[in-house]
Amino acid sequence: MTLANxxxxxxxxxxxxxTANPARIMDAPNVSLKRGLLPVESQQRNQSPxxxxxxxxxxxxxxxxYKQLRKDLRDDWFPDPKAFCDMxxxxxxxxxxxxxxxxxxxxxxxxxxxxxxxxxxxxxLRYALEMSIQDRxxxxxxxxxxxxxxxxxxxxxxxxxxxxxxENSRGSLFKPFVESWKxxxxxxxxxxxxxxxxxxxxxSNYFEYIEIDRLKDTFRSLLPELPIPAEEKGRVxxxxxxxFEWLSDWSFSSARGIPQNRDASSFLANIYMIPVDRTLxxxxxxxxxxxxxxxxxxxxxPTARRALKTLIIALRExxxxxxxxxxxxxxxxxxRISKHLSExxxxxxxxxxxxxxxxxxPILRSLxxxxxxxxxxxxxxxxQSKSFRFCVNRLIWLAGCKDMPxxxxxxxxxxxxxxxxxxxxxxxxxxxxxxLSVVELGDAHLDALVAYMIDPNHRIYSWQDxxxxxxxxxxxxxxxxxxxxxxxxxxxxxDNASRAGATxxxxxxxxxxxxxxxxxxxxxxxxxxxxRCTIIGVHELPFNPLIRQHVAPYVREDLKGxxxxxxxxxxxxxxxxxxxxxxxxxxxxVGYAS
Numbered sequence: 001m002t003l004a005n006x007x008x009x010x011x012x013x014x015x016x017x018x019t020a021n022p023a024r025i026m027d028a029p030n031v032s033l034k035r036g037l038l039p040v041e042s043q044q045r046n047q048s049p050x051x052x053x054x055x056x057x058x059x060x061x062x063x064x065x066y067k068q069l070r071k072d073l074r075d076d077w078f079p080d081p082k083a084f085c086d087m088x089x090x091x092x093x094x095x096x097x098x099x100x101x102x103x104x105x106x107x108x109x110x111x112x113x114x115x116x117x118x119x120x121x122x123x124x125l126r127y128a129l130e131m132s133i134q135d136r137x138x139x140x141x142x143x144x145x146x147x148x149x150x151x152x153x154x155x156x157x158x159x160x161x162x163x164x165x166x167e168n169s170r171g172s173l174f175k176p177f178v179e180s181w182k183x184x185x186x187x188x189x190x191x192x193x194x195x196x197x198x199x200x201x202x203x204s205n206y207f208e209y210i211e212i213d214r215l216k217d218t219f220r221s222l223l224p225e226l227p228i229p230a231e232e233k234g235r236v237x238x239x240x241x242x243x244f245e246w247l248s249d250w251s252f253s254s255a256r257g258i259p260q261n262r263d264a265s266s267f268l269a270n271i272y273m274i275p276v277d278r279t280l281x282x283x284x285x286x287x288x289x290x291x292x293x294x295x296x297x298x299x300x301x302p303t304a305r306r307a308l309k310t311l312i313i314a315l316r317e318x319x320x321x322x323x324x325x326x327x328x329x330x331x332x333x334x335x336r337i338s339k340h341l342s343e344x345x346x347x348x349x350x351x352x353x354x355x356x357x358x359x360x361x362p363i364l365r366s367l368x369x370x371x372x373x374x375x376x377x378x379x380x381x382x383x384q385s386k387s388f389r390f391c392v393n394r395l396i397w398l399a400g401c402k403d404m405p406x407x408x409x410x411x412x413x414x415x416x417x418x419x420x421x422x423x424x425x426x427x428x429x430x431x432x433x434x435x436l437s438v439v440e441l442g443d444a445h446l447d448a449l450v451a452y453m454i455d456p457n458h459r460i461y462s463w464q465d466x467x468x469x470x471x472x473x474x475x476x477x478x479x480x481x482x483x484x485x486x487x488x489x490x491x492x493x494x495d496n497a498s499r500a501g502a503t504x505x506x507x508x509x510x511x512x513x514x515x516x517x518x519x520x521x522x523x524x525x526x527x528x529x530x531x532r533c534t535i536i537g538v539h540e541l542p543f544n545p546l547i548r549q550h551v552a553p554y555v556r557e558d559l560k561g562x563x564x565x566x567x568x569x570x571x572x573x574x575x576x577x578x579x580x581x582x583x584x585x586x587x588x589x590v591g592y593a594s
Contacts, residue, residue, distance in 0.1 A: 143264035221291035469501025507537025
């Protein structure tokens with residue numbers, strides 16, 4: 001097997017000139033997406049040459065790599081209001097990467113990530129390391145070069161972020177995550193026999209304690225297992241060197257802590273766990289893992305305790321530990337197993353059966369129960385459960401799908417419950433905001449949201465603030481209370497997510513004078529998120545004199561050109577949400593036939 005087996009990767013051809021100057025192979029600034037970068041043989045077959053993007057020792061099909069990036073952006077903690085379409089579609093993103101190469105004499109210089117703190121369940125915190133969109137693209141690309149090769153080193157009982165080699169994968173790098181999660185739980189359920197004992201646990205602060213040098217050493221130790229020629233292993237080594245050079249800037253510290261909520265990071269974490277996986281598999285017990293979620297099936301309780309001890313020691317050797325609160329040893333048949341296999345509650349299982357018919361009428365008959373279950377789960381504080389995600393995702397679809405005749409008042413009770421839960425369940429803000437973004441909000445709902453946002457006692461999590469500002473950005477009215485709060489944040493001098501979201505709101509609903517305040521305080525911003533949002537917020541101002549004097553001299557290199565680019569779509573502060581298709585859940589032929 002060689003790199004040629006992976007069609008989205010285009011090995012860089014070593015010409016005589018490249019041999020004379022090997023640095024050109026790795027560092028030549030080919031990021032301009034010029035044509036003619038495919039292997040010569042493809043051009044000889046009169047095929048249309050594809051646009052290519054150079055990243056280290058490999059070149060990628062441009063559109064394929066952007067497709068992977070867009071997938072990675074879907075579940076962003078800090079979603080860009082325009083989904084970076086202004087930078088991607090115009091070629092500005094590629095040009096910015098090329099200019100970085102040229103500016104740094106043939107090396108891409110990554111920027112430092114920005115640290116944010118996000119709420120977890122029970123008011124705990126996790127870190128978020130936000131990167132520039134250029135860094136995101138290169139992180140995704142470097143990982144994509146490694147995934148097909150190193151995925152072969154993972155055991156089949158590791159289910160998360162596995163390479164999708166199927167011909168019908170539609171160009172996806174990883175197997176579908178929902179399908180993989182179901183396979184993980186189904187595999188455990190199938191392997192668990194009467195009399196067995198299940199050890200269930202997960203790794204505490206999984207990404208935060210991954211050691212960068214140890215991760216790099218793990219990759220190197222696996223090179224002998226790769227079934228590729230030595231020359232190609234050399235290119236893999238070069239790719240690893242670049243990746244880990246960048247990770248020192250992207251990580252929590254130069255020593256440990258890789259970015260979370262990134263598909264590329266989940267792949268790296270899989271590689272980091274290989275020594276642990278192999279140690280546990282060698283015990284002879286059934287072993288299954290999905291990211292940090294680990295299940296071990298043993299024949300009896302003493303063996304289960306021994307397996308847990310082995311796991312704890314193996315993790316400790318990697319600088320990791322189990323989460324004691326989520327660790328249990330459970331006999332087969334115990335009702336607690338259903339909880340640990342993330343199964344739906346009996347009530348939601350009945351709803352799932354109705355929706356699995358894909359018939360319009362059973363789905364419509366289930367709607368009252370669906371709403372009731374969602375409200376009950378919110379009141380019980382179970383918004384992180386699989387059952388709640390099942391309910392809210394279908395309610396989001398119902399509210400957004402124009403082909404489903406659901407009256408506005410149907411959502412009133414749920415909407416009220418969601419808004420009231422914002423202070424008590426901040427970790428579920430993503431689900432709450434996605435729901436509130438598609439339902440119709442009345443004056444009472446909007447007033448309740450504004451009251452929450454302007455209350456300093458509730459402004460604890462800047463991430464939640466940012467998501468709420470984006471929600472209000474999509475509304476159709478200016479609220480003077482929010483304008484006042486946004487102005488205060490703009491003038492605060494702080495560079496945080498609350499201010500980033502507020503500048504977007506003020507950009508859309510503010511007067512030219514109020515937007516001018518955003519421009520005059522631009523110099524206090526250094527983060528990619530803060531500057532990006534403010535540039536969007538002031539893009540309707542004339543360049544002279546405010547932008548020229550107060551913005552242009554302080555713009556980061558990776559955001560230069562954004563202001564000018566946005567002038568082509570003046571007045572557009574966000575990308576419209578695409579209405580979901582009815583075919584996501586309803587087979588229309590079945591629906592009308594039943």
